[in-house]
Amino acid sequence: MDMSNFMQGLMTALEPVNIMWVVIGGFLGTIVGMLPGLGPATAVAVLIPITFGMEPVSAIILMAAIYYGAMYGGSRSSILLNTPGDGSAIAATFDGYPMAQKGQAGQAMAISAVASFIGGMMAVIGFIFLAEPLASFALKFGPAEYFLLMLLTLSAIVSLSVGKMIKGFIAMFLGLMLSTVGIDTQSGVYRFTFGSSHLSEGIDFLIVIIGVYAVGEVLYNYLKIDHVQKEKKKVGKIWFTKNQWKRSMWPILRSGPLGFIVGVLPGAGGSIASMISYSTEKQISKKSDEFGKGAVEGLAAPESANNAASVGAMIPLLTMGIPGSGTTAVMLGALVMLGMKPGPLLFENDPNTVWTLINSMFIGNIALVIINILLVGLLVKILDTPAKVLYPVIVILAFIGTYTLSYSAVDFFLLLIFGVFGLFLKVMDFPIAPLVLALIVGADMEQNFRMAVLSSNGNLGIFFETPIAIGLTVLTLLSLFYPLLIKALKKKGKDPVNPITKDM
Amino acid sequence: MRTIKLGMPIFLILLSLSFLIGSMNLPKANLGNPNGPLYFPIGLSAFMLIFSIFYLFQEWKNINRPNMDIKLLLEGRTPKLIGLTVLYGAIYALIFERIGFLLSTILFLGALLFTVNGIKKAVVNVIVAISFSFLSWYAFSVLLGVSLP
Numbered sequence: 001m002d003m004s005n006f007m008q009g010l011m012t013a014l015e016p017v018n019i020m021w022v023v024i025g026g027f028l029g030t031i032v033g034m035l036p037g038l039g040p041a042t043a044v045a046v047l048i049p050i051t052f053g054m055e056p057v058s059a060i061i062l063m064a065a066i067y068y069g070a071m072y073g074g075s076r077s078s079i080l081l082n083t084p085g086d087g088s089a090i091a092a093t094f095d096g097y098p099m100a101q102k103g104q105a106g107q108a109m110a111i112s113a114v115a116s117f118i119g120g121m122m123a124v125i126g127f128i129f130l131a132e133p134l135a136s137f138a139l140k141f142g143p144a145e146y147f148l149l150m151l152l153t154l155s156a157i158v159s160l161s162v163g164k165m166i167k168g169f170i171a172m173f174l175g176l177m178l179s180t181v182g183i184d185t186q187s188g189v190y191r192f193t194f195g196s197s198h199l200s201e202g203i204d205f206l207i208v209i210i211g212v213y214a215v216g217e218v219l220y221n222y223l224k225i226d227h228v229q230k231e232k233k234k235v236g237k238i239w240f241t242k243n244q245w246k247r248s249m250w251p252i253l254r255s256g257p258l259g260f261i262v263g264v265l266p267g268a269g270g271s272i273a274s275m276i277s278y279s280t281e282k283q284i285s286k287k288s289d290e291f292g293k294g295a296v297e298g299l300a301a302p303e304s305a306n307n308a309a310s311v312g313a314m315i316p317l318l319t320m321g322i323p324g325s326g327t328t329a330v331m332l333g334a335l336v337m338l339g340m341k342p343g344p345l346l347f348e349n350d351p352n353t354v355w356t357l358i359n360s361m362f363i364g365n366i367a368l369v370i371i372n373i374l375l376v377g378l379l380v381k382i383l384d385t386p387a388k389v390l391y392p393v394i395v396i397l398a399f400i401g402t403y404t405l406s407y408s409a410v411d412f413f414l415l416l417i418f419g420v421f422g423l424f425l426k427v428m429d430f431p432i433a434p435l436v437l438a439l440i441v442g443a444d445m446e447q448n449f450r451m452a453v454l455s456s457n458g459n460l461g462i463f464f465e466t467p468i469a470i471g472l473t474v475l476t477l478l479s480l481f482y483p484l485l486i487k488a489l490k491k492k493g494k495d496p497v498n499p500i501t502k503d504m
Numbered sequence: 505m506r507t508i509k510l511g512m513p514i515f516l517i518l519l520s521l522s523f524l525i526g527s528m529n530l531p532k533a534n535l536g537n538p539n540g541p542l543y544f545p546i547g548l549s550a551f552m553l554i555f556s557i558f559y560l561f562q563e564w565k566n567i568n569r570p571n572m573d574i575k576l577l578l579e580g581r582t583p584k585l586i587g588l589t590v591l592y593g594a595i596y597a598l599i600f601e602r603i604g605f606l607l608s609t610i611l612f613l614g615a616l617l618f619t620v621n622g623i624k625k626a627v628v629n630v631i632v633a634i635s636f637s638f639l640s641w642y643a644f645s646v647l648l649g650v651s652l653p
Contacts (some may be wrong), residue, residue, distance in 0.1 A: 053649040166558050170516060173552035177523055177545065184541040187533030191541060192526060215593075222585045223576040225620070389632055392616035395589065396609060399596065400640060404650050412597035416590050423586065427573040428512050446544045454536070 006128070009355025013363055018058055022360050025062040026368045029069020031382055034077050035390060038217060039086025040070035040310070041327040041436075045213045046394060048206065048334050049401040056338050057353050061360040063334045064314070067327065068361070071270065071310045072116050072368045075303055076379055079108045086327075088270025088306040091278045095291065095298030102294055106238035106376060111296055112303045113372035114240075115252045119304030120365040122256035123263070123311035127358060130264070131347070135319040138344035144452035144462045148472035150445040153266040153322050156479045158434050160272065165483055171425065172434040178203055179442025186450060198410055205439045206333050206405055211415045212432055213330065214398035216422020218391045223427075225387060238376050240296070248300035251281045259305030263312025269325035273309035274302035311361060318342050318354060322441065326433030329440045337405070505574045506567060513560035520556050524549035588619050605645075605652040609637040 012018060028050075032043035047066050051059035074089030079096035092112060099108040141149065158168035181192045182202030193199040240248070255277035262273040281301040282291045291298045313328045321343035323329040335342055346354055372379070402415045425432060456462035463469055527545035532538035576582060596612040614633035621629055644650040 049644065049650070050648065052644070166555055166562060169555045170552065170559060173520075173548050173555065176548050177520075177552065180545045180548070184533070187535055187541050189531050189533050189541040191530055191545065192523075219586050219589065222582050222589075222620075223573060225582075225585070226580060386621070388621040389617065389628065392613055392620055393632070393636055395593070395616060396613050396636065396640070399593070399612075400609075400644060403600070403652075404644070407651065409597045409600040412593060412600070416593045416597075419593075420586075420590060424512065427508075427571075427577055429571075429573070449544070450540060 005351040005355045006359070008352055009357075010359045012057060012352060012356040013061065013359035018061055018356070018360065019363060019367075021054075021058045021062040022065045022364045023367045023371070025065025026069035026072070026364050027371055029066035029071075030073035030076070030368065030371060030379065032066075033070025033073030033086075034075075034379065034383060035073075035387075038394070039074060039089070039327070040067055041086070041209075041330045042213045042217050042394075043067070043070035043073075044327065044330045044334055045206075045210045046397045046401060048210075048337065049397075049404040051334070051338060052404055056340065057356050059338045060335060060340055060353060061357055061364075063331065063338070064357055064360065065364045065367075067331055068120060068307065068310050068364060069368055069371075071307050072113065072372050073379075074306075075112045075116070076109065076372075077383060079112065079299075080105055080380065080383060086271075088274055088309070090271065091274040091302035091306070092299060094278065094302075095293070095295050098292070098294035099296070099299065103236045104294070106236040107240045107244060108296075108299055109376055110238055110373055111240045111244060111248055111300050113369050115248065115255075115300040115303035116307040116372075117365050117369035118252050119256040119259055119306070119308035120311055120368075121362065122253075122304075123260040123308035124358065124361045124365065126257070126260045126308075127311055127315060127361070131315050131319055131354075131358070134315060135344045135347045138320045140468065141320075141344070142452070142466075143448040143455065145466065145468050145472060147445055147448040147452055148463060148469055148476065149266075149320065149322055150441045150448070152472050152476045152479065153316075153324060153441070154434065154438055155476050156266045157325070157437055158431075159479045159482050164429060164431060167428070167430045168434050171430050171432065172438045175435040175438025175440075176442040176445070178208065178439050179205075180446065185443075185447060198408070202443070203414065203439075204405055204411070205436075206337060207402055207411055207414050208418050208439055209330050209333055209436055210398050210401050211418025212422030212425070212436070214394055214401075215415060215419025216426060216432075218394050218398075219419055219423040220426045221387065221391060225391070238373060244296045247287075247295075247297050251277075251297040251301035252304040255281070255301040255305040256308045259308030260312040262305070263309030263324070264315050266316060266322065266324045269313055269327065270306035270309045273312075274306040277301040277305035318346060318357075319344060321444075323437060326436050329433070329437045332440055505571065505578070508574050508577070509563050509567060509571065510560070513556055513563050516556040517553065517560065520549045520552040524553060585620060589616060592616055592619075601653045606637055606641050609640070610634055613637060 028047055029043050032038055032046060033040055043066055044063060051062055071088065074084060074086055075092035075096060078084040078089045078092035079100050082093050082097040084090045084093055096108045096112065154172050158165060158172050181199055183200050184191055190200060258277050259273035262276060263269060278298060278301055281297055282288050285297060287295060313324050316322045316324050317328045317332055323332045332342060340353065398415065399412060402411050403409065405411065452462050464473060524546065527542055527549055530542050533540050592612055592615050596608055600608045610633050613636060614629060617629035617633055641652065645652045
């Protein structure tokens with residue numbers, strides 16, 4: 001690791017204006033992330049427009065702060081309302097909500113904030129040591145390896161949708177099909193533009209993202225808008241006891257590295273990391289019978305893991321330009337829009353930005369633990385904002401965000417189409433992440449495939465030539481056959497439902 | 505419920521079929537492999553078609569299994585809320601550049617709030633519609649320098 005780059009990044013991150021953006025981003029992310037039904041992907045998608053006109057470095061650290069701020073916030077609604085903001089906050093409902101029912105909401109939120117903080121900090125340290133070597137390794141990748149890596153990421157994210165793999169594949173192919181719209185960059189051929197100059201540059205994936213995540217999410221939330229009954233919870237003391245800390249400390253320290261590793265893996269993310277850490281702690285705990293009834297370690301462990309995973313997921317994103325989950329796919333969209341080119345050359349070409357971003361995560365985590373503990377009262381009040389006022393406001397933000405992408409109101413129609421489409425995908429229980437991920441990597445995937453085939457004069461053997469390519473092919477096949485393995489285990493009478501992925 | 509359950513896979517089959525036909529009729533490339541731009545979309549739509557057919561069978565098999573979300577989608581005021589949000593959005597798209605950001609946003613947000621939050625909360629709706637529109641105009645136009653109509 002080059003210490004001069006690290007120090008320079010630290011200095012930039014410590015500039016007052018950047019600290020201010022980290023705090024603002026973390027706060028906004030916490031607010032959007034904690035709203036029931038809205039997760040980090042929606043938070044990033046809806047808040048993209050606020051980066052306009054900003055310095056690129058500040059804009060990037062703001063987006064990252066929104067992302068991990070939303071991870072912090074996701075568990076607030078889990079604890080208080082038993083309604084997770086997104087998949088990664090589901091595990092926080094298992095013991096966080098029972099704690100709140102016992103009048104320990106304040107303690108639950110404090111331990112969740114501290115666990116998230118420690119998990120996040122551990123992951124940032126891991127990030128510092130792992131990111132650069134991984135970026136150097138990724139420099140060995142040619143078009144064939146890149147194509148296979150993208151294929152692995154897509155197959156992993158589809159395979160992890162256990163129980164709805166067919167829907168996962170359909171969502172993935174839909175995303176890939178949408179990515180072919182526009183001018184083919186290798187031949188100049190217009191594909192599926194229907195004579196519209198608006199479509200010649202392709203469908204802006206940010207419009208799709210805002211459509212399915214923001215508008216689609218609001219339309220989906222309309223389904224239950226009259227059924228939501230808000231409970232007034234007594235927050236109680238906003239700090240945990242010595243005994244609670246004693247019970248939580250080791251689970252937090254164990255779950256941080258675990259979450260980080262899971263986060264780095266393609267296709268995995270906060271949901272899986274938190275579920276794995278929860279089930280691990282339950283298995284090794286001497287008080288496993290208390291899990292699900294308000295065991296503090298049952299809340300602390302997944303909170304540490306999911307925050308660590310969110311930092312870990314930034315590694316493949318920044319070093320290879322490959323997002324590992326739906327939320328990081330949205331982050332990639334935001335970064336590309338801000339002029340950043342995530343990939344192995346990022347550390348060589350733009351070390352200041354990347355090291356500023358990494359250092360800002362330290363500051364962000366410190367800011368967030370303060371926000372999430374000191375401002376508990378305010379956050380609880382915001383959570384009381386009626387959904388019926390909130391959802392129209394989110395719709396408006398989605399429209400403004402779309403307008404700022406192209407300065408054309410024509411895109412509002414696309415936004416509505418993808419919003420309605422997103423609604424139906426959710427109603428029919430389709431996973432959204434494969435669609436978004438495929439749409440974002442689709443164009444690169446095709447170009448890399450064609451470049452690889454072209455360079456080998458049409459010989460498909462190029463995809464099995466190098467050890468990296470063989471390794472990636474084997475991993476892709478393994479990820480595809482993993483559900484069959486689960487099925488086989490099911491037939492043998494073992495646990496039929498995978499507790500890790502059933503909620504994804 | 506059955507219409508939606510079977511409608512989705514049928515829609516996807518039709519979509520992949522049209523995409524497949526469209527892919528086959530794409531113009532050939534003048535540079536390099538003339539069929540280069542065709543392979544990827546053809547492959548994708550073929551796979552999509554196969555999976556959509558599997559999906560149709562899957563839905564057919566589970567046609568009587570209740571889907572709570574579809575039930576909620578069709579009952580109460582949900583269809584009206586979704587329909588009106590889309591309609592207001594389309595109107596907003598048509599008037600946005602003609603009457604300007606501020607007025608069109610007040611109207612759009614106001615209409616949405618009256619529809620979702622109800623007429624009984626008229627005061628709150630009006631305050632939120634006006635104040636949020638002004639705030640967002642100020643934030644984007646003045647603070648962030650975004651050019652709004």
